[in-house]
Amino acid sequence: MAENTPAGSTTDGAITVGQPVEQPADARVSAAPSYDVADFPVPNGREEEWRFTPLERLRGLHDGTAEATGSLRVEVTAPEAVTVQTVDRTDPRVGKAGKPVDRVVAQAFSAFEKASVISVPKDTVLTEPVRISVHGEGGVAYGHQVVEVGAFAEAVVVLDHTGDTTLAANVEFLVGDGAKLTVVSVQDWADTAVHVAQHTALVGRDASFKSVVVTFGGDVVRLHPRVVYGATGGEADLFGLYFTDRGQHQEHRLFIDHDTPHCRSNVAYKGALQGQDAHAVWIGDVLIRAAAEGTDTYELNRNLVLTDGARVDSVPNLEIETGEIVGAGHASATGRFEDEQLFYLMSRGIRAEDARRLVVRGFFGELVQQIGLPDLEERLMAKIDTELEAAVG
Amino acid sequence: MATLEIHDLRVTVEADNATKEILKGVDLTVKQGETHAIMGPNGSGKSTLAYSLAGHPKYTVTGGTVTLDGEDVLAMTVDERARAGVFLAMQYPVEIPGVSVSNFLRTSATAVRGEAPKLRTWVKEVKEAMEHLHMDPSFAERNVNEGFSGGEKKRHEILQLELLKPSIAILDETDSGLDVDALRIVSEGVNRVRENGEVGTLLITHYTRILRYIKPDFVHVFSAGRIVESGGAELADKLEEEGYESYVKGGAAA
Ligand SMILES: Nc1ncnc2c1ncn2[C@@H]1O[C@H](COP(=O)(O)OP(=O)(O)O)[C@@H](O)[C@H]1O
Ligand SMILES: [Mg+2]
Numbered sequence: 001m002a003e004n005t006p007a008g009s010t011t012d013g014a015i016t017v018g019q020p021v022e023q024p025a026d027a028r029v030s031a032a033p034s035y036d037v038a039d040f041p042v043p044n045g046r047e048e049e050w051r052f053t054p055l056e057r058l059r060g061l062h063d064g065t066a067e068a069t070g071s072l073r074v075e076v077t078a079p080e081a082v083t084v085q086t087v088d089r090t091d092p093r094v095g096k097a098g099k100p101v102d103r104v105v106a107q108a109f110s111a112f113e114k115a116s117v118i119s120v121p122k123d124t125v126l127t128e129p130v131r132i133s134v135h136g137e138g139g140v141a142y143g144h145q146v147v148e149v150g151a152f153a154e155a156v157v158v159l160d161h162t163g164d165t166t167l168a169a170n171v172e173f174l175v176g177d178g179a180k181l182t183v184v185s186v187q188d189w190a191d192t193a194v195h196v197a198q199h200t201a202l203v204g205r206d207a208s209f210k211s212v213v214v215t216f217g218g219d220v221v222r223l224h225p226r227v228v229y230g231a232t233g234g235e236a237d238l239f240g241l242y243f244t245d246r247g248q249h250q251e252h253r254l255f256i257d258h259d260t261p262h263c264r265s266n267v268a269y270k271g272a273l274q275g276q277d278a279h280a281v282w283i284g285d286v287l288i289r290a291a292a293e294g295t296d297t298y299e300l301n302r303n304l305v306l307t308d309g310a311r312v313d314s315v316p317n318l319e320i321e322t323g324e325i326v327g328a329g330h331a332s333a334t335g336r337f338e339d340e341q342l343f344y345l346m347s348r349g350i351r352a353e354d355a356r357r358l359v360v361r362g363f364f365g366e367l368v369q370q371i372g373l374p375d376l377e378e379r380l381m382a383k384i385d386t387e388l389e390a391a392v393g
Numbered sequence: 394m395a396t397l398e399i400h401d402l403r404v405t406v407e408a409d410n411a412t413k414e415i416l417k418g419v420d421l422t423v424k425q426g427e428t429h430a431i432m433g434p435n436g437s438g439k440s441t442l443a444y445s446l447a448g449h450p451k452y453t454v455t456g457g458t459v460t461l462d463g464e465d466v467l468a469m470t471v472d473e474r475a476r477a478g479v480f481l482a483m484q485y486p487v488e489i490p491g492v493s494v495s496n497f498l499r500t501s502a503t504a505v506r507g508e509a510p511k512l513r514t515w516v517k518e519v520k521e522a523m524e525h526l527h528m529d530p531s532f533a534e535r536n537v538n539e540g541f542s543g544g545e546k547k548r549h550e551i552l553q554l555e556l557l558k559p560s561i562a563i564l565d566e567t568d569s570g571l572d573v574d575a576l577r578i579v580s581e582g583v584n585r586v587r588e589n590g591e592v593g594t595l596l597i598t599h600y601t602r603i604l605r606y607i608k609p610d611f612v613h614v615f616s617a618g619r620i621v622e623s624g625g626a627e628l629a630d631k632l633e634e635e636g637y638e639s640y641v642k643g644g645a646a647a
Contacts, residue, residue, distance in 0.1 A: 335490070339450065344487040347447050348501035348553065349475035358500055362491025362536075 033099035037064070037110040040103035049102055052281040052313050054249055057220045059140070059166045059194055061104045068111055070139020072165060076116070077131040081124045082155075085117045093117055093146050097172035097200040098228055101255075105198040105224065108142045108168035115144035118157070122150030122176060129156040136165025136193055143169035147183070151176040151204070156373070157183045161217075164190040173201040175209050177231065182210040184376060188383075189217035191248070198224040203263070205231035212371055213269075215242040215250050216383060222251040229260040238267045239371050241364060241380065243387045244310070246275025253283040254299075258292040264326075267299035270367050272360055272384075273310035282332075284316040288325060296326035303334040304363045306356065357388055395425040395462055395478060395560035397446075397593060403456035404438075404445045415441040417618035418457065423593040425560060430596045430604060430629060433615030434637045439597045440484055442615075443565040446595075447481040448474050461561065476505055480559035482550035484566040489537035494549065495519070497537045498556060505557050522555045525585065527578050543570035551582040562586065563595045568603035580606030601633040616640040 030047045031040045042063045043050040050062075060066035076084050087094065094115050100106040118130060132145070149155050153176065175181045181201075189195060195218050201209045215221050227236040236256065244250045256265045271280045282301045303312045316330040337359055345355035364384055368377050404416035415438045423429050433439050445452045446459060448471040459466040461477055469477060489497065498519060503509045510518070523532065526548045538546055547567050554562055564583065568576055580603060586592055587607075596607060604612075604626070612628040613620045614637070621640050622628065 338487075340487045341489055343447075343449055343471060344483070344489065345497075345501075346471035347475055347481055347483075348497075348557070349472050349504035350501055351472050351504065352470075354500065354504070358492050358496070359489065362489070362493075362496070365491065 031103075033101045034106055035095055035099055035109050037103060037106040040106050043103060049253070052279075053222055053251060054220060057194065057249065058104065058196070061107060061140070061166060061168050061194065061196055064107065066107075066140045066166060068140050068142050070141045070165060071137045072141040072143065072167065073133075073135040073137060074116070074143075075133045075135075076118060077133075078118065079126050079128045079130070081121060081126065082130055083119045083121075085119070086114050087117050088114060091115065091117065093148060093172075093174065094144065095172075096146075097174060097202040098226060100170060100198055101224060101226070104168050104196040104222075105170055108170055108197075109144065111142040111168075112144040112170075115146060117146045117148060119148045120150060120153045120155045123152050124150065125154040126156065129158050131158050131160065133160045133162070136161075136163035136167060136189065138164050140166045143167060144171075145169070146172045146174065147181070148174040149176055149179045149181045152178040154180040155182070157181065159183065159185040161185070161187050161189055161195065164192050166194045167197070169195075169197040171197060171199045173199070173209065175201060175203050175207040175234075177204040178206050179204060180208045182212070182373070184212040184214065184373070187213075187215040187217055187221050187223075189221070191217060191219060193218045194220045196220075196222045198226065200224075200226045200228070201236065203227060203229050203234035203236055206233035208235045208237075210237045211239065212373070212376070213238075213240040213252065214380065215240070215252070216387060218248065218250065220249045222249075222253070224253045224255065226255045226257070227265060228257045229263045232260055232262045234260070235264045236266070238265070238269075239367060240269035240271075241367065242269070242271040242280060243384065244271060244273045244278040244280045245387065245390070247277050249279045249281075251281035251283075253281075253285075255285045256287070256297065258286070258288040258295045258297065261292055262294035263292065264296045265299075266297070268367055268370065269301045270303070270364060271301075271312070272304045272306060272363065273312060274306040276309035278310040279313075280311075281313045282315070284330065284332075286318045286328070286330070288318075288320045288322060288328060290321040293322055293324040294326055295322075295328065297328050299330045301332045302363075304360065305334060305336045306360070353388075357385065360384060360388055395591075395593060397423045397466075397479075397561045398460045399446075399457070400459075401457035402442070402445065402454065402459060404441055405453050405455050406441070406451060407453075414455070415452075415618050416445065419619055421613065421620060423561060423595055425593045426590045427611065428587060428594040428596060428607065428609045429611045429613060430598060430609035431613050431615050431620075432598055432601070432629065432632055434641060435599060437615045438618040439615055440565055441618075443481055443484075443563045443595075443597055446474075446479060446563055447471060472504065475557075476507075478560035480554055480557055480562045482547075482554055482562065482564045482567050484569065486538045486541075486546045486550055488539045490539055492537050493534055494537055495533040498533075498553065501553065502556055518556065522552055525555070526552055526582050528552065544572070544575040547571060547575070547579055548582075551579050554586055555582060558586070558589075559592060561593050561595070563597065565597045566599060567596075568598055568600065576603065577606060583607055601629050604629050614640050
């Protein structure tokens with residue numbers, strides 16, 4: 001894993017400091033965010049925000065031809081204190097965290113029938129996680145979910161995605177003042193699934209939001225994890241892990257909008273790739289607006305390419321409109337599991353498959369520990385082993 | 394008794410779209426308990442010999458045989474060779490980010506010994522071996538070879554030698570880049586392993602310096618891909634005085 005960039009991958013990034021930029025990170029797109037799908041032109045693949053995505057594999061989610069004929073089984077298991085409601089689009093909480101940012105998630109917003117709202121009352125500290133299981137049973141579906149955590153409440157929400165589907169969805173997290181919310185979203189789809197979603201968190205005053213995005217499955221997965229701060233003192237930790245196999249397209253497009261003073265954000269995404277035409281895309285846009293004095297932010301993306309034929313596009317982007325910050329940085333690196341490393345380990349008696357496992361577990365291990373959820377830790381490491389075994393065959 | 398027999402070994406590498414023969418018929422027998430120094434100028438093929446014995450995929454064996462107690466080493470994969478008892482201390486050890494020294498050592502000891510060492514005795518064993526090599530315990534938590542100084546890399550190689558207890562140890566320029574203190578510490582490590590009498594050692598070096606600490610039974614001069622002269626320890630003294638000139642074609646340095 002020398003810090004070199006293998007053929008067929010790009011690792012470019014930019015830090016812009018000083019002048020307010022004419023086109024902030026999030027605005028280098030073909031249309032402004034909107035709730036209405038009609039405000040977005042049908043993409044042709046040359047747009048900045050679509051240039052990495054295989055449109056032909058989106059099954060019409062992007063051009064209005066995908067009719068919601070499919071079925072999705074959603075089950076929520078929650079401790080007693082939590083309320084689960086089904087509401088329609090006029091509910092004031094729906095769309096509160098932010099507008100959809102691309103045509104597919106706007107399509108989801110325009111097309112969903114009912115939204116579910118999961119609420120944790122204020123001052124309530126949950127001792128058990130809320131589990132939302134989303135199981136695809138084929139066909140096209142549009143979804144909308146809101147997780148609302150009241151002031152000074154604390155909750156862990158696990159969002160599990162399994163099965164086969166063509167799903168476009170919005171998930172909103174409304175984190176009340178002083179509240180703490182951890183969200184784990186696992187994309188463990190069947191290899192045929194298509195999943196495009198925006199996960200937007202609105203972080204309240206002195207609130208903490210932790211997001212863990214884990215993407216293993218799917219034919220195409222394209223996620224927009226986004227953070228906006230409603231008031232000062234908010235913190236966001238965004239962790240991600242992906243394991244991109246042969247033929248899979250997994251795209252994570254993060255945006256953190258520091259428009260409020262004295263907020264903190266930390267991003268760490270790591271991905272392993274193996275197999276022909278495995279394609280991982282990571283976009284990390286962080287914008288520190290002029291008003292956001294005292295901001296502290298860092299973002300990191302690392303990729304480990306295990307075989308030939310895989311491709312990584314990693315683009316960190318940090319734009320800073322004020323000098324009055326605590327810190328801002330980014331790092332992106334794509335390394336290969338080199339033949340020399342394999343030789344070194346094997347020359348110590350270690351079998352090739354064990355050598356690979358040692359290196360991949362090592363690569364993810366530090367991040368998994370940083371996530372700080374012991375239950376999840378074991379599940380993730382076990383899953384990583386399974387992914388590796390599938391590849392060896 | 395472990396015996397490594399190399400007979401008429403011929404090896405090529407692919408470089409610049411051409412096949413280049415590096416080893417041109419190497420003959421050598423190393424028995425358990427013996428130490429053979431292989432000395433030769435840069436570029437003569439010493440590392441190629443070491444890598445070929447360990448099975449590095451870049452080197453193609455085009456002729457000859459290598460056996461360990463009659464078993465065909467060339468038919469074995471890299472990891473099989475190591476489990477059969479061949480150990481190569483590399484001239485340029487490789488960085489393995491994300492994998493700690495302690496995890497690496499335990500994984501390789503488990504592989505080579507055929508079972509996981511008992512945790513309690515293992516911890517003690519590693520601790521003692523590290524103390525002998527003047528390595529700080531915090532070393533075990535670092536990633537393999539990542540950010541190691543030249544001296545630390547070589548100590549880490551010899552640490553593995555002590556823990557894996559091979560029957561054939563190939564040390565490729567373990568002395569290069571070491572200051573006198575480090576050379577002494579590393580040599581003492583090699584000698585501890587040799588004292589057990591269970592290892593046959595192939596000590597590859599460019600300089601005679603290390604031979605003050607590690608006394609060879611045999612010295613072989615390597616030039617242009619083969620052994621051109623063999624003798625006892627006194628041959629090293631001759632090399633010390635005269636250098637390699639007389640062995641290199643036309644007297645020019647390679
Ligand atoms: N992997 C390789 N690819 C190309 N050429 C190599 C490779 N390894 C060794 N050689 C060539 O083989 C010759 C011998 O190299 P080496 O075995 O490293 O010699 P020594 O260890 O004695 O200095 C040199 O000319 C070197 O350039
Ligand atoms: Mg060499």
